[in-house]
Amino acid sequence: MYALEMDFTNIKCQDHTGQNCCLFCESCDQLVCPLCISKTHNGHGLIEISEGYEIKLDRLKQAKVKIQSNLQKLNKHSVMIEDQLRYDIDLYRDNKKNVQAQNIALKKAVDQLTEKMDKKVEELYTGEKKSHERAQTKANELKKKSEDQMSMLEDIITAKDAAKIFTGGEKFAQSLIEKVQIPFLISKGELLFYPGKITEEVFGKIGLRKDCVDIERLITRTKVK
Known part of the structure; x- marks a missing residue:
């Protein structure tokens, strides 16, 4: 629901300058660009950024519940x-x-x-x-x-x-x-007080x-x- 309202087209890649992220790697739990895929993440579990967003958001919500508790x-x-x-x-x-x-x-x-x-x-x-x-x-x-x-x-x-x-x-x-x-x-003895x-x-x-x-x-x- 939240992913439909978000724009994921302009998220810059942290590893490759000038590249925008295009997918989310479930295996490595990070956003990847085309260069990332070709160099490292080829064959990994890749999903749409919107799906990765929902996964991340769900984790944050779970963390929020724990913190609230x-x-x-x-x-x-x-x-x-x-x-x-x-x-x-x-x-x-x-x-x-x-x-x-x-x-x-x-x-x-x-x-x-x-x-x-x-x-x-x-x-x-x-x-x-x-x-x-x-x-x-x-x-x-x-x-x-x-x-x-x-x-x-x-x-x-x-x-x-x-x-x-x-x-x-x-x-x-x-x-x-x-x-x-x-x-x-006749005497009863020496009378003394013992405190x-x-x-x-x-x-x-x-x-x-x-x-x-x-x-x-x-x-x-x-x-x-």
Whole structure:
């Protein structure tokens, strides 16, 4: 159809100056003039230039179809890249928000644990303090009793009363002598606070989702949501 509208009579030969092409060589896929035929293309598959034109034009159309297909694929791929970029931006914002939310949550949890630990330390210290105060009170009572006994004995000794010394002083002294039961100091042990470590396992970590292999499916699923 296109060949009928074209003028093929004035196509110059590329190899022979002054010669116009007259046929198309299918074997060599090129236009030829009479000199070309006599020197090289004699016996080849020669057809009219209009037919060769249609063959060339058909090849170009086929190439155009392939390029159009490639362009469609590239356009689709570009759209996917843009969608992926938007998805990554949303994911970035979500991750930033979640990290900050975790930071706030952990700070709150740390404050609560700090208050709990402070209360526990206070309770343990108060218990130990009361135990030591009771022990000190008991020790003071025993000390006062021993001091009183010491004072009574010194009075007898310094009185220089022979009758008291011989008649009742020794018995009195023996009655005052008793083994003092020193109470044991009871303690639950050295109370220490052992701080833990805030690690990624506690705070959280950045990792790849296992179902993110198909990017197109993931983006489509995200859009549906």
